Amino acid sequence: MAEERRFRSASGAPIALRRRQHSASCRELAVRGPRLQLRSLSAATSAVWLAAYGLFALSENSMVLSAAIFITLIGLIIYLHFVKIDQESLLVIGSLGIQVTSSYASGKESTTFIEMGQVKDVVINEAIHMQKVIYYLCILLQDPEDPQGVSEVVPLFQSSKPRLDCLIEVYKSCQEILEQTNTAPQSS
Amino acid sequence: MVLKVFFPSCCSSADSGILIGRWISEQNSAVVLAVVHFPFIPVQVKQYLGEVQHVTKVSVSVLGSWSNSKQEKEESLSEFLEDLGTIFCHEPWIQISKEGDSKFWSCSTLQKHFKNPQQEEIILVYYDQRKVMLSHLHPPLDSAGQRAEDASKLSAIFDTVARSRVLFMTDRYDEGPIKLTHWQSDGMEASIIVELMKQASVPACMLLTFLLSLLSGICRSRVLKFWPLSFLWSKLSTCEQLGHRLQHLQVISSNKKAQNQNQLMRKANIFVSLLIDVALGILLMSWLYRKNRIGHLADTLIPVADHVAEELQDLLQWLMGAPAGLKMNRALDQVLGRFFLYHIHLWISYIHLLSPFIEMILWYVGLSACLGLTVALCILSDIIALLTFHIYCFYVYGARLYCLKIYGLSSLWRLFRGKKWNVLRQRVDSCSYDLDQLFIGTLLFTILLFLLPTTALYYLVFTLLRLLVVIVQGLIHLLVDLIDSLPLYSLILRLCRSYRLAAGVKFRVLEQQDGKPLRLLMQINPLSYGGVVQTYRLPTYSCYPRDSWASLCKKLFLGELIYPWKHKGEKQN
Numbered sequence: 001m002a003e004e005r006r007f008r009s010a011s012g013a014p015i016a017l018r019r020r021q022h023s024a025s026c027r028e029l030a031v032r033g034p035r036l037q038l039r040s041l042s043a044a045t046s047a048v049w050l051a052a053y054g055l056f057a058l059s060e061n062s063m064v065l066s067a068a069i070f071i072t073l074i075g076l077i078i079y080l081h082f083v084k085i086d087q088e089s090l091l092v093i094g095s096l097g098i099q100v101t102s103s104y105a106s107g108k109e110s111t112t113f114i115e116m117g118q119v120k121d122v123v124i125n126e127a128i129h130m131q132k133v134i135y136y137l138c139i140l141l142q143d144p145e146d147p148q149g150v151s152e153v154v155p156l157f158q159s160s161k162p163r164l165d166c167l168i169e170v171y172k173s174c175q176e177i178l179e180q181t182n183t184a185p186q187s188s
Numbered sequence: 189m190v191l192k193v194f195f196p197s198c199c200s201s202a203d204s205g206i207l208i209g210r211w212i213s214e215q216n217s218a219v220v221l222a223v224v225h226f227p228f229i230p231v232q233v234k235q236y237l238g239e240v241q242h243v244t245k246v247s248v249s250v251l252g253s254w255s256n257s258k259q260e261k262e263e264s265l266s267e268f269l270e271d272l273g274t275i276f277c278h279e280p281w282i283q284i285s286k287e288g289d290s291k292f293w294s295c296s297t298l299q300k301h302f303k304n305p306q307q308e309e310i311i312l313v314y315y316d317q318r319k320v321m322l323s324h325l326h327p328p329l330d331s332a333g334q335r336a337e338d339a340s341k342l343s344a345i346f347d348t349v350a351r352s353r354v355l356f357m358t359d360r361y362d363e364g365p366i367k368l369t370h371w372q373s374d375g376m377e378a379s380i381i382v383e384l385m386k387q388a389s390v391p392a393c394m395l396l397t398f399l400l401s402l403l404s405g406i407c408r409s410r411v412l413k414f415w416p417l418s419f420l421w422s423k424l425s426t427c428e429q430l431g432h433r434l435q436h437l438q439v440i441s442s443n444k445k446a447q448n449q450n451q452l453m454r455k456a457n458i459f460v461s462l463l464i465d466v467a468l469g470i471l472l473m474s475w476l477y478r479k480n481r482i483g484h485l486a487d488t489l490i491p492v493a494d495h496v497a498e499e500l501q502d503l504l505q506w507l508m509g510a511p512a513g514l515k516m517n518r519a520l521d522q523v524l525g526r527f528f529l530y531h532i533h534l535w536i537s538y539i540h541l542l543s544p545f546i547e548m549i550l551w552y553v554g555l556s557a558c559l560g561l562t563v564a565l566c567i568l569s570d571i572i573a574l575l576t577f578h579i580y581c582f583y584v585y586g587a588r589l590y591c592l593k594i595y596g597l598s599s600l601w602r603l604f605r606g607k608k609w610n611v612l613r614q615r616v617d618s619c620s621y622d623l624d625q626l627f628i629g630t631l632l633f634t635i636l637l638f639l640l641p642t643t644a645l646y647y648l649v650f651t652l653l654r655l656l657v658v659i660v661q662g663l664i665h666l667l668v669d670l671i672d673s674l675p676l677y678s679l680i681l682r683l684c685r686s687y688r689l690a691a692g693v694k695f696r697v698l699e700q701q702d703g704k705p706l707r708l709l710m711q712i713n714p715l716s717y718g719g720v721v722q723t724y725r726l727p728t729y730s731c732y733p734r735d736s737w738a739s740l741c742k743k744l745f746l747g748e749l750i751y752p753w754k755h756k757g758e759k760q761n
Contacts, residue, residue: 022697023706025190025309091695093708095190095216096311099695111694111713115341 007166009033010134015160017169025094025180029170032087033160036080036105048072080106085159092174094181098122098139100156112154116181118142120150122174124167135164137171190309191297192217193282194345194710196317199223200286202369204255206272207282208237210246210348215341218251218282219348221317221355222370230275236366244351252282252297273298284312292701310705313695316712317371319687320349321356323712324449326691326723342693396441404434426566429668432729433560436462453724456677461726464676465560472564473557482554486547490539493575497536500578504528507646516642524646528582535578562668569664576657583654584749590647591747593636600633651744675724679717686714 002020009015013034020028052068084105091099097115104110120140126133137156143149162170194209194217205225211218224233233250240248253269273281280297287294295310325346356372358364421427436458446452476482508525510516557564573580602608603626608619621629682689690712698707715723735743735750743750 022700023309023311025311026697026706028697091697093311093695093706096192096313096695096708101694113692113694113713117341 010161028091030089031160088157092177094177137167189216192311194219194313197314198371207251207254209251222368225367246351250276255285292704295705312705313708313710315710323687323690393441429566457675460677468561469557486550490543493539520642565668569661579653583650586647586650587747597636603629672728673726678720678724682720687712689715691715
């Protein structure tokens, strides 16, 4: 069962939230950011090549042109593989844990799995960033020594930065599953 | 409560039978290790499981039944399987059945002790048995103090599979009462090369240990401990590097087996690092000795030393004149300049004295590059240090002179103001001086003050030169350190068999069907390259900056001698 809704990110870009319910205790929430536009790619490439051609006209050295092509290619590969995040998803499996995945534009996926025993709660926090107040969703990890304490805060959706309305949807979905886990008789 | 069943993907096509594995009651999860096929005698199965439990210390038991029917579901078989539940009483009794080639299996549990049948949710997690068995989980460092049972659920599962190796030793071709299916049921796999190397390694290790004990005996002999020689050995970085490599060889050639994963990886890393080092060293040596490049190098060494000396002479002539438009004190300038010029003259004479022997010395020294690239780099650093020895001497002279001047000035400045440094109380106290003391003190103060720019300029110039040499040597040592400490075996393992070094797991949701249990695939999430380097870095006798920037600047200002690199194991002075 999948549904998709459109929202806006903190900077105004359009993002889409997709919810899928795989079973009663397993849900997947994916936030997809805007894809790489052909316009911006062509603009960047043309700017670099114009600059290179200008330098070539000044210095009469053809190495400048090959260096520009090389730089453009390497820069594009680095951008697609390490910088541009296409989709960030949250897979909540009750009684197993929460898995956070970021997929990059080149297809690379970086995953972190946090076990349910370590998760204290999922909350929405606010932060003051320059002149704005932004909301972000984060997972609070349990401190092993202190049952009331929080050992670490793991922020989610850092690259797509959804606004509060989207975060509330995600928060509600997560809390439904976390409640199920907590109300079931625990023996650990 | 949700029941989790970890099922090995190799058993997906096994024939019907019963499931054996471990039941972890705290997490309500069952880890299936193998499937025992019909026909079997329950008493023999229980006996076998008891033996396995005794050897592996893992509580292996019969968890449930598995039915793989090619045709439609047979009623008699399902009743038979339920009856098995009464023979191997296990709570809860898990029944998994697969029909034909369908991907969606049906899974149910039988609870005898609960009167109301709760329809609890079942999650089926597939895992690759061989990869989980071979993999090593790298927990974050702060969980070191936890008990084994408290440790994360995942490490319990990895632990279970890894410790049950003896269960995977029996395969389909063994003749015995029990027929199992697991990842090795098609026959044990082994590699001839690995076996041969294991056989050959024992005598090789013994030979190496013997040679190394001879070598370290020679090194420790009294002959080499006399004062000039021991001072020399401690100053040359080549000897330190050789000692370090000797230590590595001793670690590899010891015949104690590695206790745990960390020690095994360390031995492997040292071995690969040594191998690559020696290979690169031999490559370098072959390049140097081809076309007599080393002869050319020796021929250019003397002219380069001459050139450096000439440049220094030009620099001193410039300082003796009016450097950068500053007006120096003529007499002091001439004295200092002539002193340093004479020193350079002596140095050039010594170099020319040595010049017939340089080629031969260099030729033999170059042969030691076959001991490794790091040794060659250390020799280069030592040669640079020896060739720029005069710069070091000038720096020391200039610094001492400047230091004396600064201390004299500060003490006379206090006299000028009528104060004195109280050594007992370590503070500045007022003091009444006699008139003649004041007169001489003021006179000396003025002389020192007006001679300060000359000395300061000489000090500045020679300190800059010395810092340049120190930076070049430091870069070479940084490179040596990098080659020494890089865990190459771990990096290659991460590249080729990334499942061996696991940072965690990741789950993938497979196709679902309503009414059937949730199906997940558990895969191993490998450690990042940065994590691998950080975990498995080899320790070195690394040299790192002794002072922070602030104290370095303070020392430079006061004229104290600076030795920017500190070696581990050197006492703080």
